[in-house]
Amino acid sequence: MRLILAPMQGLVDDVMRDVLTRIGGFDACVSEFVRVTHTVHGRGVWLKLVPELEYNTQTFAGVDCTVQILGSDADNMALNALEALKYGAKKIDINFGCPAPTVNRHQGGSVLLREPQRIEHIVSTVRAALPEHIPLSAKMRLGYEDKALFLDCAHAIENGGACEVTVHARTKIEGYEPPAHWVYVKRICEALHIPVIANGDVFTLDDYKAIKAESGCDSVMLGRGAVRRPDLARQIMRYEQGLDPAAMAWPEVMEWVRLFFQLCETKAGDSKYPMARLKQWLGMMKLVYPEAVVLFEAIRPLKLNHEIAHVLKAA
Ligand SMILES: Cc1cc2nc3c(=O)[nH]c(=O)nc-3n(C[C@H](O)[C@H](O)[C@H](O)COP(=O)(O)O)c2cc1C
Numbered sequence: 001m002r003l004i005l006a007p008m009q010g011l012v013d014d015v016m017r018d019v020l021t022r023i024g025g026f027d028a029c030v031s032e033f034v035r036v037t038h039t040v041h042g043r044g045v046w047l048k049l050v051p052e053l054e055y056n057t058q059t060f061a062g063v064d065c066t067v068q069i070l071g072s073d074a075d076n077m078a079l080n081a082l083e084a085l086k087y088g089a090k091k092i093d094i095n096f097g098c099p100a101p102t103v104n105r106h107q108g109g110s111v112l113l114r115e116p117q118r119i120e121h122i123v124s125t126v127r128a129a130l131p132e133h134i135p136l137s138a139k140m141r142l143g144y145e146d147k148a149l150f151l152d153c154a155h156a157i158e159n160g161g162a163c164e165v166t167v168h169a170r171t172k173i174e175g176y177e178p179p180a181h182w183v184y185v186k187r188i189c190e191a192l193h194i195p196v197i198a199n200g201d202v203f204t205l206d207d208y209k210a211i212k213a214e215s216g217c218d219s220v221m222l223g224r225g226a227v228r229r230p231d232l233a234r235q236i237m238r239y240e241q242g243l244d245p246a247a248m249a250w251p252e253v254m255e256w257v258r259l260f261f262q263l264c265e266t267k268a269g270d271s272k273y274p275m276a277r278l279k280q281w282l283g284m285m286k287l288v289y290p291e292a293v294v295l296f297e298a299i300r301p302l303k304l305n306h307e308i309a310h311v312l313k314a315a
Contacts, residue, residue, distance in 0.1 A: 001240055003233045004166070004197060005029035006223030007068045007095070007139070014051045014059075015263045015277065019256055020226055021063040023248075025233025028064050030139075033095045036071030036080045037106065046087045053088040066137065070095035072107035074122040078129035085134060092134065094123060094162075096153070097141040099172045110172035113144045116156040123160025139166040139199075142184050145173050154188040154196075166197040166221050176224075185215035197221050203228065205245055208236050228284045230256060250291045257281070257295075258312050265305060274305050 005012065005020055007030035012020070017029045031050040034041065047053055052065040059065060067089040071077045081092045096119055098109030112119050119138075127136050138157045142150040157165045167188055169180040180200030189196045198211050199221035211220055226232050231248035239245040260281065264274035279299065285292035295315055299308050 002027040002197070002219040003236055004219065004221040005063075005226055005233070006199065006221045007032055007093070008223055008227070009033055009098075011227060011280065012223075013277075015260065015267055016227070016281070017052070017063075017065065018060050018263060019260045020230055020233070021059040021061040022259075023230050023234055023256060024061070025231070025235070025237035026063050026222075026226075028066060029059065030066045030068050030093055033068045033070040033098060034080070034084070035103065035108065036069050036073065036077050038073070038076065040076070040079050040083050042083075043087055046084055046089075050084075050089070053084075057088045057090045064090065066091040066093045068093040068095055068139070069126075070098055070103065070108050072112065072118070072122070074125035077122060078126045081126050081136075082129055085130070090134065092126065092130065092136050093166075094126060094136070094138045096157075097139050097168050097172075099141075099175060104172075110141050110144055113141060113149060113153050113172070116149055116152040119153055120156035120160045123157055123162050127161035135163045136161065137164045137166070138162045139168065141168050141170055141172055142174075142181060143171040145171065147171060147181075147184060150184055151187065151191055154192055158192050158194050162194065164195040164197060165192070166199050168221075169198065169200040169215075180211075182211050182214040185211075185217060189216045195219060199223065201225075202232075204232070205235050205239055208232075208239075224284070227281065228288050230285075250289060253285070253289065253291075254312075254315055261309065261312055265309075270305055275299070275302070275308055278308065 003026050005026045009032040034049050057065050067084045096112050103109040104111040167185045169182050169185050185198045196217050197219040198215040198217040202208050203225040235245040261278050264277050282292050282296040298311050302308050
């Protein structure tokens with residue numbers, strides 16, 4: 001059983017990966033996607049999006065961070081993957097799920113799910129370029145408009161030489177609308193020989209039990225659920241170990257919130273980044289913790305980081 005922290009552009013950046021993996025339960029995490037177009041990105045781009053590259057490509061807690069790339073030009077993606085290795089990448093993942101219109105207009109992300117043969121070409125080209133010991137994985141949705149090609153896409157990823165695939169159990173058109181269709185993940189699991197990681201709508205320990213039962217996968221990727229409920233992975237890990245999966249109480253959540261804010265300030269100084277990121281996180285935790293609603297309201301009107309730090313200290 002492996003629990004993986006999902007790649008989430010604009011939400012799970014290096015600071016969020018750091019804090020969530022310190023809280024515990026995760027076996028691995030994945031970077032936000034690095035978009036590949038016509039150029040080969042230099043060191044600055046890789047380190048900006050994946051600062052873990054400078055630290056053995058692990059978070060502070062020692063959890064490996066996979067580098068995710070997104071694009072449609074197979075040869076240039078291969079060159080970029082090799083470039084990422086130069087700076088320390090130890091595992092590469094390819095994104096076939098992004099629904100963003102700009103990305104899809106340039107033939108990247110989920111739009112490729114209409115063309116399994118292009119998926120296979122991209123995966124096999126990147127695979128052929130990478131040294132044998134570097135694992136290559138991919139992440140897909142169930143399709144673009146519909147699910148007609150979900151198995152073809154999964155086979156394309158396997159045939160291209162990926163060592164595992166994560167399946168976000170929705171089409172592009174379905175966006176993030178519940179429900180996630182875990183039963184399709186089961187069909188992929190049954191058809192493929194490589195490990196399949198189930199993903200989509202795991203917000204509680206009970207959701208985890210349900211996705212495992214319905215998908216037949218033993219590995220699960222957690223996205224929004226892990227941000228809303230920062231100890232979700234820890235609860236799941238404890239449950240799997242036969243321990244009491246007791247949920248984190250608010251005072252402990254606050255300790256992590258203070259650390260998160262401090263790390264944001266260390267990263268970006270007295271910019272808008274620390275307060276914007278904190279408001280974003282509390283906005284998501286409001287869905288789980290009543291205390292987060294109160295704290296969010298207290299910091300919402302504040303415009304200065306030191307005022308926010310003061311409120312956090314007193315909370
Ligand atoms: C804000 C946001 C950003 C995302 N960015 C990425 C990304 O960079 N790469 C990727 O493969 N998936 C991305 N995803 C999809 C998630 O990794 C995940 O597949 C999806 O949120 C479903 O899982 P969940 O229900 O556990 O959140 C993103 C999702 C969200 C909500």
